[in-house]
Amino acid sequence: MTSRVSTAWAASIAVAVLLAPAWPLATDQQKIYVAVADNRGRPVRGLTAADFRVAIDDTAQEIISVAPATEPLSIVLLTDRLGVEATYTPFDLARSLRTFVKTISSAVAGSHFALTTFDGPVVRVTSFGFPAAELDKILGRLSTMTRDSALRDAVMDVCQMMRAAPTARRAIFTVFAGYKPDMSTVRTDNAGEALRLCNASWWVIEARVTGENSFGNNERDALVDRGSRLSGGMRDIVASAVGIETMAKEMAELIASQYEVAYAPGGGNRNSARKVMVARPGLKVYAPGWTSATGQRLN
Secondary structure, eight states: OOOOOOEEEGGGEEEEEEOSOOEEEETTEEEEEEEEEOTTSOBOOOOOGGGEEEEETTEEOEEEEEEEOOSOOEEEEEEOOOOSSTTSOHHHHHHHHHHHHHHHHHHSTTOEEEEEEOSSSOEEEEOTTOOHHHHHHHHTTOOOOOOOBOHHHHHHHHHHHGGGOSSSOEEEEEEEETTSOBOOOSOHHHHHHHHHHTTEEEEEEEEOOOSTTOOOOHHHHHHHHHHHHHHTOEEEEESSHHHHHHHHHHHHHHHHTOEEEEEEOOSOOTTOOEEEEEEEETOEEEOOOOSSTTOOOOO
8 A cells, every 4th residue: 555827818818838749649640638718717618619719820720629627536645645734634634535536536526536645755655546434534633743745756757657547638736835845856846747648637726824834845836836826736835724724625616627628639749839819708718738749847
């Protein structure tokens, strides 16, 4: 067992800047997963192919299909267990993780979960396929007194783990303590490239405190900020236990509401810019945004 990307475009069109990778369907088709939110962060449902636009280097592409994504999710829960500060107790963490799992499971039947911790060394606590009831028990026992963590190391390991994910629809959900120093040895650009290659959207909640125990880390911040955005996920910073649970539910609802967008690319190259647009005002689009086939340096 052990072993938020919105870009305002003309006329309030929501835009996500996308580049490879995307899931290949056939020689002339690509598939991507896209979440769309309103100005309150709530999922926008009921969109059709008529609402979406895809362009490669400003050249319009043919939309093959748009539909609510139904494929089960493969999700890694990734946490440093918080702790140390009285603001965040093991009960608070367990409640937030359970809320996330329950929200996903209720909306997307057959989804798979794994758990990895990184309070100190990176530990794969459970793998995909682990019984749901047993995972729930483990989520209630995530206490720690460790005062540092290793987020970049954990991202690298989780992305390797994602090679065995049972489905192509993938996500990483992370809750970590921004008030802990990061002791990672993995380079930021290497972790970013691993994140790109694993084709998982990264959804991150950072818990912070005020005062002398609030640690900044430029390398970690670069990875979290740009990695979550470019992967098609989001990052949110909270300062209370209630905030963690609220954002866990919001993120789960967005992930569960993703659209599967298939289109036929017409030209371009490995460095081409791909844009996905939703022609409705006031919306936010969450979708992969890597700017080259070899990834974008994050440091």
